[in-house]
Amino acid sequence: MSDPAGSGRSAVRRPGLGLRLLAVLLPGTPQLLVRRWGRGALLLLAWLGLLSLAVTRMDRVFGAGRGARLEAWVAALTLVALAGGVALYAYRDALRFADVAEPRPRGQWGLVAQAFRRNRLAVFGLAVIALLYAAALLTPLLAPYNPLVPGDLASERLLSPSGSHWLGTDHFGRDVLSRILYGARISLTIGFVAVGISITIGTLLGAVSGYVGGRADAIIMRFVDMIISFPSLVLLITVVALFTPSIFLIVAVLGLTQWPGTARIVRGEVLSLKERDFVQAARALGYSRRRIVLRHLIPNALAPVIVTATLGIGNVIVLEAGLSFLGFGVQPPTPSWGTMVADGRVYLLNAWWLATCPGLAIVFTVLSFNLVGDGLRDALDPRLRA
């Protein structure tokens, strides 16, 4: 007998209506039928999980109060998008092993993806990050309790982890798991937006600096040196202390102070790229300087930018947690991992879960980003590609 997977695949070579229907109604089951256990189970679980979430938490979308309505709808839309994504992927995947298409020529990114997949840790990190973002977007539906409303101080204060409160409650009787989920939204949003800002500024300034050279280069790079020469946290605290702390302020300050590293990397990259013949060729085709920088040089310099961005998100999350821990960041009662650690610190001896759980959340998140960043760096380095 030939290998079971092979014979199983040939059995469904021409997918009938029944299989298609099955693939639509219960994504993952066709994969299970051909003994692709891992993929099938994962898809089925994701589908069922999302479905049950939709059924059990519907009231939260429609019953949401004024302030929470927007985020409830965002969560509902995310839910629909995720479910649709899972179903579509599962359906196409189910049809794909039916007819084996001619392999398409792999582009640069295809090769990178291939190299990235070989790095187990990085793939694990990516999965964690994907889950975190999904959880953060779905938080209004997922969270078992309201993160802001204090519980009954007599009976619900500092409860240790149990069935009703998986990660226990804090000194106001609020559910720690819910607070961590809401905190994830804050941390991940701040990380994402701040890094987005800093990457954009850094890439543009770095590219201009490297390509134009001369006086512009000197001015931009001296400015970079100036910003880098300040200790990051001290600069942050100073700026934040001057204004009323708010999430917008933190995002702005983090975004506007973290770009010099990117600028330097992109500048170096552009300096070497602009000597390449394709830039000369682009000039000979009559392309403007702006077009050459934006459309030809920056895409080529993107690889190290992606790596710094990924590592940068982890860094920014730590900085935000640090700021919040010191009381300059996200202000209570809004949950933030940094503030939660700071609050829990006092109760470390009699309620260890208070500081430990958000602390672990920080560690896992940042670790995941770093793993992905390392994986990307290796995958994007053509010398390491087999």
Next chain:
Amino acid sequence: MVGESGCGKTVTALSIMRLVPEPPGRIVAPSSVRLRGTELLSLSEREMRDVRGDRIAMIFQEPLTSLNPVFTVGHQITEALELHRDLQGRAAREVAEAMLAEVGIPDAQRAFGTYPHQLSGGMRQRVMIAMALSCEPDLLIADEPTTALDVTIQAQILELLAELRRRHGMALILITHDLSVVAGVCDRVAVMYAGQIVECGTAAEVFTGPRHPYTQGLLASLPRLGHVQERLSMIPGAVPAPQDWPDACRFRERCPHAWQRCGQKAPPLFPLGAGRVSRCWLVEEPTRVAGAR
């Protein structure tokens, strides 16, 4: 345009395109570059950008690095079409595929979606040519288009260039250090030495009756079929570096015919009739040829 490495062939081509980096480069005052009666040196940078790629195109020595590695071949050709011909989407794609087919790339539709690293050197050079010709320029400057390719591919590419030139009625400036390439493709030859044109004329005239000692030396150094030679003839010495260029004949140090006058004053380009020129005092005193140093 022929000459050895570093004699200024590429810089000359780049000056025509006004792509010499300034500073440090500079096109000095009495110069003139005219394309179909338009003085290119008086155009603004913006107008010049419309000329580049549209009316003058250029292809480069290294097909390996002259294509942008992160974009597909098709993307790179259509980008030029979008910019100069205002073609979008399907129309641009059709022109690009037609161009790819015309430069002899098999299965142009498939090639449209490939990345440069998936193509061989010869194919990449064909893509470069397709890109350069997509906007139907009046002039194509080919800067050593075959140097990085092996001999068979070189012959194919040269043949392709010659054919495209005939078909599109476009002028071709071929820059090379390979005299056999010139003999095969060109109508007129300009020989460059140390930053100057030293001799110019039709290919037939220059090859059969070279007037400048440098051209004579170059031709003498070619191996010939049927001649059993122990050693190839060579020009002694090396090209002086730009900072060592004398205010006299720049070839004097290596010239077998040099005499006093050559060290005193730089020879001008002497017209020899019918567009032929030579930058050598021998034109005025042809009897000197036999004389020793």
